[in-house]
Amino acid sequence: MSIFERYAPFIQDYIYRSNWESLRAIQAAAGDAIFNTDQNVLLTASTASGKTEAAFFPILTLFSEDMPRSVGAIYIGPLKALINDQFMRLNDLCEEADIPVWHWHGDVAQSHKNKMLKKPSGILQITPESLEAMMLRKHALIPKLFGDLRFIVIDEIHSLMRGDRGGQTICLIERLCRMAGADPRRIGLSATIGDPSAAGEFLSYGTNRGTVIPKIENKGTRWRISMEHFYISQQNMPDEKTDSDAISALDEKTDTAPEHADKGMAYIFEHTRGKKCLVFVNSREECEAVTTTLRSYCEARHEPDRFLIHHGNLSAAYRETAEQAMKDEDVFMTTCTTATLELGIDIGRLERAFQIDAPFTVSSFLQRMGRTGRRDLPPEMWFVIREELPEPRSMLPETVPWKLIQGIALIQVYLEERWVEPPKLDRLPFSLLYHQTMSTLASCGELTPAALASKVLSLKFFHRITSADYRTLLRHLLEIEHIQLTEEGGLIIGLAGERIVNSFKFYAVFQENEEYTVRWGSQELGTIVMPPPVGEKIAIAGHVWIVEEVDHKRRLVYCEQIKGKVPAYFGDCPGDINTKILLRMREVLREDKSYPYLMNNAVGRLKQARATSRNSGLTETPLICLGGNMWCLFPWLGTYAFFAMERFLKLKCADRLGLRGMDSSRPYYIQFTMKVSPQEFFAVLNEEAEKEFDPMELIYPGEVPVFEKYDEFLPEVLVKKGFAYGILGIDEMKSRIKEWEGKIN
Structure with missing residues (x-):
């Protein structure tokens, strides 16, 4: 029997209605692994290859043959936007089979959540943070909700393997399964796994199963990549050419204020006109600044605003407006974004992506480029590398265009070796150890020190933590009153610990700055860190505002919109670059190789950098x-x-x-x-x-x-x-x- 024949009739009908002529390789391989083994499964294939359907076609088929008596599958997604998108896709698929699909995160109505709590069934889509909240607040309901849990699907698993958030996810899954008495299989999905065997080991942490990793032959994909370089200055350098006469014309029609002097921004402005695009940046501050600048160009040209904004500090309403506009086939707008639109969400027929400066990782580059190239279009990314004009007396290292060299290295290391960053699983996760200790104690109630240690240290993610280190942690938590000892010798959450655990911020293990909600009248714009005094300006949601009132007790900022430009600040955004990239950067400076994707300015700047390198000997x-x-x-x-x-x-x-x-x-x-x-x-x-x-x-x-x-x-x-x-x-x-x-x- 073929995989297609094994699918439930309603799945077959869905495939017919979608006019698919055959199953994709990933779908056939996933069907074989899920139907014919009882192992965990890691599905790695390019973006938009149909990984979600590949996982859920066999899962839903098995459910239709034997419906689970509780929630049967949990889908864990790293972003609310991704869950919202997949919720709509899965709903369409499951409607005919009468298999409910629930989504659960901070922006979902409580009425929707209550329905799931009353009748747990079907598929639950949730973020790691909301799963943490559920484990804490609905602890007694876990056996009822998940007693017959059969599958856990982790989407974009690569995004969870570089820090505590991935560890938290694996710990939560282990704890949930123990509490529910369930033994579900795990299915990981990703387009950018650098070391599949390590990822498979991570996926299987705490289970008695191995991981099947189907080898899928991907069809060769033709990329459209360009990389151009610009100096951030009021005038072009003598040897720097603008891309088109249109940019020069744009300058003539705008004033000569600094905000209109950025040739890189003018380049993006002209090449997004009449197209649906994404502009990726590496920080929320830059996202705000770029959006403000591009909108100022619209104003200077007396054109309608065609730029949207999307990042993690914006309100749900602003993010969803951008998502819906990008899905509309008849709307040709450009969204400036951070990593929030980097992952899986389908935002329609995008024509190209722009990347300002180089991203930090090959994985991020592939994910971002993968947002385009759907619906039979080739993936297309334009890198826009901007550099402050070196001072005449600048010393050697400051005259090297590091971001340009980094961008080339990221592309080359993938083209030449198909290399992607491997997961980093050798840390000592003491911060997460604190978090899971407090979470376990808060959900379980009083536990003896031995029982607490047994519950926490037996979680596979903590296999490098010694009993001695854990005793050191517990003694310290007693001293600072985050936990306390009862008369019976048990441990409970202490007074200081309650303030931490009872805050909604406790659910997340990633760093958060102290945030204030920004309001314009009754409309919520988003959040900022440490607001300036009344009368000062802030940038958020792609506009500039003047602060009229700050309510520190309620953490609210009231403002009014004005014209102008001002930097935004949301907190630090550090990058983590692998040594492999630095070594390839050295080779870029050493070799005489030309790269077909470099545009005129970038070719000239690379030539200068190589001459500087040879003259100084810095690569040798x-x-x-x-x-x-x-x-x-x-x-x-x-x-x-x-x-x-x-x-x-x-x-x-x-x-x-x-x-x-x-x-x-x-x-x-x-x-x-x-x-x-x-x-x-x-x-x-x-x-x-x-x-x-x-x-x-x-x-x-x-x-x-x-x-x-x-x-x-x-x-x-x-x-x-x-x-x-x-x-x-x-x-x-x-x-x-x-x-x-x-x-x-």
Whole structure:
């Protein structure tokens, strides 16, 4: 029997109605794995390849043959927008079979949730944070809701494998299954998995099953990629050419104010006209600034506003307006966005995506480009690399266009090797350990220390945590009254802990800044961090507003819209770049290879950068003299190994080298002054690196390196240990120093 024949009749009818001539490879492979094994399944295939249907066609078929007596499948999505989108798609599919589909997150009406609680059935779509809230607030109902749970589908699983949020998801699944007495199979979906076997191991954490990873031959896809470079200045450089006469004409029709002098923005403005596009940026601040600038161009040209905005700090109404407009086939608008539109949501027939500067990861590049290329169009992405014009007296490292080189490296490493960042699963997740300890205690009530330790440390994600470290944590939590000891010797949530656990912010393990809701009359615009005083300006929702009132008690900001431009601030947005990318960046500067996707300005800027590199020797000699006793080190290391190198130089080598005034541009270079020769520099580094030392020695005196959300509630020794052993890339750093020794000698 073929996979198609095995599907339930209503699935077959759906396929006929959709005019599919055959099943896609991913659907045939998923059907075979789900129907013919009892293992977990990891489905990896390109964006828009039909992974969701591939997972749910066999699941719904099995349900139609034997309907679960509770919720039968949980779909965990990383974003509300993705859940809303999949809810509509699954509803259409399940209607005929009378299989309910429920969605559950902070923007869903309570009436919808109550219906599911009264009659648990079908499929539940939920975010990790809402699942955490359900485990806490509906603890007693878990057996009723999930007693016959058979499948857990985790969408965009790659997005959950680089931090505590993925660990939280796996812990919640394990806890839920124990409480419900269920043993569901897990199905992971992703378009960008760098190490499938590691991802399969992660997916199976805490189960007695292995993971089937079908090998799917993807058809070759033709990409349309371009990359152009612009200086952020009022005038073009003499050798810099604008892309078209239209941009020059645009400048003539606008005033000469700085906000109209950005050639990169003008380039995007002209090439989105009459098209449906996304403009990706790497931070919420930049998202606001770019939207404001593009809208100012509309105003200067007396054109209707054709730019929307979408990021995590906007209200649900603003986000949904952008999503609906992008789905409308007759609306040709452009949305400026962060990673919130990077994942799975189908937003219709997009013609192209723009990326301002380089993203931090290959995974992000692939996801963002994958938003286009649906409905038989090739994926299309235009990189717009913007760089501040170097001052005439700028030193060497500042004259290298790092973002341009990074963008090229990201593309090349995938084209040449199909390489994507592997998951990082070797951290010591003490912040998450605190969170799951408090969550377990809050949901279960009083537990003996032994029972609590048994429940928490037996969760597979904490396999690197020792009993001794856990005792250290519990003693500290008793001291700060986050937990307390009862007369019977049990543990319960303490007074200070209740304030944490009872806040809605407790459900999330990712970092959140203290936010204020911004209102314009009765309309909610979104949230900002630390509002300015009354009378100052803020940027949000793509417009500029003047603050009229700040209610600190209720965390509300009231404002009125005005014209103008002002930076937005939502909190820091750090990037995590892999060493593989830095090494490919070095090769970009070394090689004479041309890249067909580079446009005129980018070709010229790369040529300059390569000449600078050859003249200075920066790709061959890691240490370059900038004049006098000023030096610059180019380690070609990723973010966390670069962290280790900075600390190693300061704490282990500085005195012997006479090293002072260290200044870093992570993860590209480190500048400093020193009193020794290059030969002595490398000899000292190698000598110190060969000594055995505890990673804890790379913590600065008096430093408590708070890195994750709940680190502030941990004993200092565990914060330091988690950073030293789980964050710093010490082995990679030592390996690079060893390479240098060979070259210098």
